[in-house]
Each structure stands twice: as C-alpha cells, then as structure tokens.
Amino acid sequence: MIAAIAVGLVLIAVGLYGLAASRNMVRLLIAVEVVVVGALAALAPVLSTAPSVGLWALVLLISMAAGEVAIIGAVIYRTYAAAKTTDLEELRSGGDRP
Amino acid sequence: MFLEYLVLAVALIFGVLAVLVKDNAVAALSLAFSAATVAGYYALAGLVVASFLVFVVYIGSVILMVMVTASMYGGFFDYPRRYKAAVAVLAVVAALLLWALIPQAPPPQVGQELQPNFDLLALIAALLVSSLVVAIEVAKRA
Numbered sequence: 618m619i620a621a622i623a624v625g626l627v628l629i630a631v632g633l634y635g636l637a638a639s640r641n642m643v644r645l646l647i648a649v650e651v652v653v654v655g656a657l658a659a660l661a662p663v664l665s666t667a668p669s670v671g672l673w674a675l676v677l678l679i680s681m682a683a684g685e686v687a688i689i690g691a692v693i694y695r696t697y698a699a700a701k702t703t704d705l706e707e708l709r710s711g712g713d714r715p
Numbered sequence: 716m717f718l719e720y721l722v723l724a725v726a727l728i729f730g731v732l733a734v735l736v737k738d739n740a741v742a743a744l745s746l747a748f749s750a751a752t753v754a755g756y757y758a759l760a761g762l763v764v765a766s767f768l769v770f771v772v773y774i775g776s777v778i779l780m781v782m783v784t785a786s787m788y789g790g791f792f793d794y795p796r797r798y799k800a801a802v803a804v805l806a807v808v809a810a811l812l813l814w815a816l817i818p819q820a821p822p823p824q825v826g827q828e829l830q831p832n833f834d835l836l837a838l839i840a841a842l843l844v845s846s847l848v849v850a851i852e853v854a855k856r857a
Contacts, residue, residue: 687850
C-alpha cells in the first residue's frame with residue numbers, strides 16, 4: 618500500500634510537470650488527468666482501511682475530474698472553432714482574439 | 716505482492732508516457748492505459764465498488780472524452796489504417812494478458828453499507844456523462 622502512495626505521488630508530480638511544461642491545451646487536459654490518476658492511485662490505501670470514507674472521496678474526485686474535463690473540453694472546442702489552433706503560443710501571438 | 720508492484724509500475728510508466736510523448740492521441744491512449752491499470756490494482760486489492768467506479772464512470776466518461784478530444788486535435792484520424800489496427804490489436808492483447816495473469820481472487824467482501832451505493836453510482840455515472848454531453852453541445856452552439 619505504501620507503493621501505491623509512492624506511485625500516486627510520482628504521478629501527481631509528473632502531471633504537475635506536464636502542466637508547467639505544456640504549451641498545448643490538449644496536453645494540459647491530459648496532464649490534469651495524469652494528476653487525477655495519481656490521486657486515484659494514492660487513494661487506494663484509504664479505501665482499504667476506511668471503505669466508506671475512501672469511496673466518497675473517490676466519488677468526489679471523479680466528479681471533480683468530470684467537471685474539469687467538461688469545462689476544459691468546452692474551452693478547447695470553442696478556441697479551436699474560433700482560432701483553428703489549440704497551441705497557446707500561437708494564440709498568444711495572435712492578439713486579443715482566442 | 717509482486718503482481719501488485721508490477722501493476723503499479725505499469726501505471727507509472729504509462730502515466731509518464733502520457734506526459735512525455737509528443738503525439739496527443741498516443742498520450743491520451745497512455746493515459747487510458749494508466750487509469751485502467753489503477754482500476755485493475757483496485758480490483759486486485761478486492762475493492763470492487765471502487766474498481767467499478769473507476770472503470771465505468773471515470774474511464775467510460777472522462778477518459779473517453781479526453782481521448783476523443785485528443786484524437787480530434789491530434790490527427791489520429793489521419794493516421795494510416797495499419798497504425799490504427801496495430802493500436803487496437805495491442806489494446807486487445809494487453810487486456811487479454813491482464814485477464815489471464817490476474818489470479819482468481821477470493822470472492823470480494825462488499826460491506827452492507829456499500830450495497831445501496833450501486834444505485835447512487837449509476838446515478839452519478841448518468842449525471843457525469845450527461846454533463847459532458849451538455850458541455851460539448853454548448854461549446855458547439857455558443
């Protein structure tokens with residue numbers, strides 16, 4: 618179970634690195650989901666020791682993940698429809714329009 | 716014990732690949748494998764409800780939308796048919812290997828307090844999927 622926590626923390630760190638290093642909105646979305654997967658892995662010991670608490674934490678985590686994917690996905694679709702790109706550098710160099 | 720470490724190592728490798736590879740579609744596929752491996756770890760530990768939640772709700776709605784988004788803007792539909800077939804075959808082989816390698820676990824112990832939550836989980840799954848669909852439709856029409 619310690620290994621699950623360690624793997625979860627490493628995945629969270631890797632996802633945060635991806636958030637900092639990516640310049641594409643789709644890659645940012647994927648990096649956020651890597652953080653969520655890391656949190657899922659780190660939550661396994663809680664589910665073993667306190668199933669009810671762990672289950673509700675899991676429900677909360679997945680609900681948050683679905684919400685952020687809905688929002689970021691909608692932003693990506695609108696941005697691509699307006700600017701035909703999802704690259705943040707291109708968007709920034711393109712002026713005020715998204 | 717060794718199998719648990721192996722599953723966690725696979726989840727870690729696919730998670731790192733999801734961030735490091737250049738292609739959006741491959742990154743989303745690696746992310747899906749990583750999430751599926753974590754769900755497999757839950758199943759291996761006998762956490763049936765949590766495994767169901769991650770497999771059906773998280774992978775079935777959230778990861779699926781991430782994969783669709785990454786495929787739309789990652790050029791996956793323009794790839795050669797051989798590449799798409801190879802990816803599909805690889806996914807099927809990995810699933811079959813996992814199915815064959817995971818030993819027959821004893822019957823999972825589902826506590827009485829967790830039994831009524833299956834209805835709630837199905838409700839949450841429907842809610843999440845509908846929210847994703849609404850988000851896409853609003854984004855298309857706004």
